[in-house]
C-alpha cells in the first residue's frame with residue numbers, strides 16, 4: 001500500500017488503480033474478461049477507479065441508485081445516474097486520472113432488480129483523455145488530507161456498454177437477459193473484504209511510521225530538568241513519554257502480526273471458495289471488518305498521541321505526523337465506515353453465540369466463546385504470564401458478547417422487533433465486538449511472539465512488548481475486567497505496576513524496535529524522524545524553503561498591512 005500511495009504528482013493519483021480497480025478485475029472477472037483487461041491494468045495501459053460510493057450512499061451498498069439496465073435487443077447494459085444523489089462521489093482517481101472504472105450499479109434485467117453488481121465502463125478517451133459521451137467527470141474538491149489523489153465524481157447519462165462488460169465470474173446475464181445467480185450475493189463485495197484486510201497492514205505501517213518518528217525525536221529532544229542542576233534529559237526518559245509512545249509501538253507490532261494472520265486467512269478462505277466451499281466467507285467478512293475497524297481507529301488515535309508527544313514540532317508538517325494522521329483518519333471512513341464494520345462483526349458474534357447456546361462447537365476466531373466459563377474464578381493471578389493475559393481478554397469478550405446478546409433477547413421477549421432490539425442494543429454490541437477483536441489481537445500477538453523464528457534475545461523483547469500491549473489494554477479497560485469479578489482490584493494494581501516495569505524494560509530497546517520497521521527517510525518524510533537524527537539543521541533548512549520565505553517582505557505587506565498600519569498611525 002505504501003508504494004501504491006506514491007502518487008504520480010499533485011492532482012492525480014493511481015492508488016485506487018492498484019488497490020481497488022485491478023484487484024476487482026482479478027477477483028470478479030471471468031478468465032475471458034481477465035484476458036481483455038487484467039494485463040492492460042497491470043501494465044497501466046489503462047488507469048481505473050473503483051466507482052461504488054455515491055453522493056447519497058456509501059455504507060448502504062444495497063441502497064445505491066446508479067442503474068445498469070439490460071437491453072436484450074442490442075445485448076448491452078445502459079448505465080444511468082437517475083438522481084443527483086446517484087452521482088458517483090469519492091472514488092480515488094475518478095476526477096482527472098482514470099480512463100476506466102468498475103461501476104457498482106443496481107442490475108435490472110427483464111424488469112427485475114437483482115441488486116448491486118460491478119460493470120467495466122470506459123470513462124475517458126484513450127486518445128485525448130476527454131470524457132466519453134454521456135459521462136460527466138470532475139474532482140470533488142480539497143479534503144482533510146491525501147490531496148494528491150483526485151477523488152472524483154461521475155454521472156452517467158444512459159451510457160451503453162456491451163453485455164460482456166458486466167464482471168461475470170460469479171453472477172451472469174445471458175444474451176437473452178436471463179440472470180444466473182451467484183453462489184452468494186456477497187461475492188460482489190469480495191473486493192471490499194480484500195481491501196479491508198489490507199487496511200490492517202496500512203494501519204500497522206502508519207502506526208509504525210508515527211512511532212518511529214516520535215521515538216527517534218524523543219531521543220533527540222532534550223527538555224526541562226529532571227533533577228535540579230543536571231543536564232536536560234532526553235524526553236524519552238520521562239515515564240509519561242514512555243506511557244504515551246510504547247503502547248503505540250507495541251500496537252504497531254500487534255497489528256503487523258495481525259495483518260500476517262489476515263493475509264493468510266484471506267488466501268486460505270478464498271482458495272477454498274475457488275473450489276466452491278463458501279463456508280469460510282462469513283468468518284472472513286467478520287474478521288476483516290472488525291480488524292479494519294479496530295486497527296484503523298487505534299492507529300488514528302495513536303498517531304495523534306505521537307504528534308502531541310512531539311510538542312510544537314509535531315504540529316509542523318515537517319514532522320510528517322499531521323499528514324500521517326490525515327491519511328489514517330481516511331482509513332477509518334473509507335472501505336466501510338468503522339462503526340458499520342464493527343456492527344457487522346457484532347452481527348456475526350451474536351449469530352455464533354446463539355449457535356453455541358444451541359450446542360454447536362464453535363471454531364476459528366470465535367472458538368473461545370463456547371469454551372470460556374461464565375462464572376469468574378477470582379484470585380491472585382500472575383499478571384506477567386501471557387496465558388493469563390490472553391485468558392483475561394477472552395473472558396472479557398465472551399462476557400460482553402453474552403451480555404449484549406442476552407440484552408437483545410430480552411428486548412425481543414418484551415415484544416420488540418428484532419431490528420428494533422438490535423438498534424437499542426447497538427452500543428453494547430459495538431463494545432462487545434471491539435472486545436472480541438481486541439482479544440484476537442492479544443492472542444495472535446502472544447502466539448506470534450512464542451512461535452516466530454527469531455533469536456531468543458529478540459523473543460524476549462517481543463514478549464515484553466506483548467505484555468506491555470496487554471497490560472495497557474487491561475488498565476485502560478479495567479472496568480470490563482472487574483465487572484464480574486474475573487479480575488480483582490489487586491490484579492489491576494499488579495497489572496499497573498507490571499506495566500510500569502515493562503515501560504522501563506522496553507526503553508533500552510525502543511530505538512532498535514522502531515529501526516526494525518526499516519522505514520526509509522523517503523517513506524517517513526519526516527525531519528523529526530530522520531535516521532541520522534540531525535533534526536535541528538534540517539528543520540531550519542525545511543522552514544527556509546517555505547513559499548512565504550521567497551521574498552523578505554511579502555507582497556501582502558504592501559497590499560494589506562502597510563495601508564492598515566498607515567491608517568492606524570494617522571489616527572494617533
Ligand SMILES: CCCCCCCC/C=C\CCCCCCCCCC(=O)SCCNC(=O)CCNC(=O)[C@H](O)C(C)(C)COP(=O)(O)OP(=O)(O)OC[C@H]1O[C@@H](n2cnc3c(N)ncnc32)[C@H](O)[C@@H]1OP(=O)(O)O
Pocket residue numbers: 001002005015016020050052053058059060061062092146186187189190192193202203205206209281282285324327328330331333334335336337340344347348351519523
Ligand atoms: C509506511 C507507509 C505508511 C502508510 C500510511 C497509510 C495511511 C493511509 C494514507 C492514505 C489513505 C487514503 C485512502 C486510501 C484508499 C481508500 C480506498 C477506499 C475505497 C473505498 O472506500 S471503496 C467503497 C467501500 N465501501 C464500503 O465498504 C461499503 C460498506 N458497506 C457494505 O459493505 C455493506 O453495505 C454492508 C456490509 C454494510 C451491509 O451489506 P448488506 O448487503 O446490507 O448486508 P446485511 O443486510 O448487513 O447482512 C446480510 C448478510 O450478509 C453478510 N455480509 C455482508 N457483507 C458481506 C461480505 N462482504 N462478505 C460476506 N458476507 C457479507 C452479513 O454478514 C449478513 O450475513 P448473515 O445474514 O448475518 O448470515
Ligand SMILES: Cc1cc2nc3c(=O)[nH]c(=O)nc-3n(C[C@H](O)[C@H](O)[C@H](O)COP(=O)(O)OP(=O)(O)OC[C@H]3O[C@@H](n4cnc5c(N)ncnc54)[C@H](O)[C@@H]3O)c2cc1C
Pocket residue numbers: 016020050051052053056057058059060089090091092146151330333334335336337339340343
Ligand atoms: C479518502 C477516501 C477515499 C475513498 N475512496 C473511495 C473509492 O475509491 N471508491 C469508492 O467507491 N468510495 C470511496 N470512498 C468512500 C467511502 O467508501 C465512504 O465514504 C464510506 O463507505 C462511508 O460511506 P458514507 O461516506 O456514505 O458515510 P455514511 O454511510 O453516510 O456514514 C455516515 C455516518 O452514519 C453512520 N451510519 C451509517 N449507517 C449506519 C448503520 N447501519 N448503523 C449505525 N450507523 C450508521 C456511520 O457510522 C457514519 O458515522 C472514499 C472515502 C474517503 C474518505
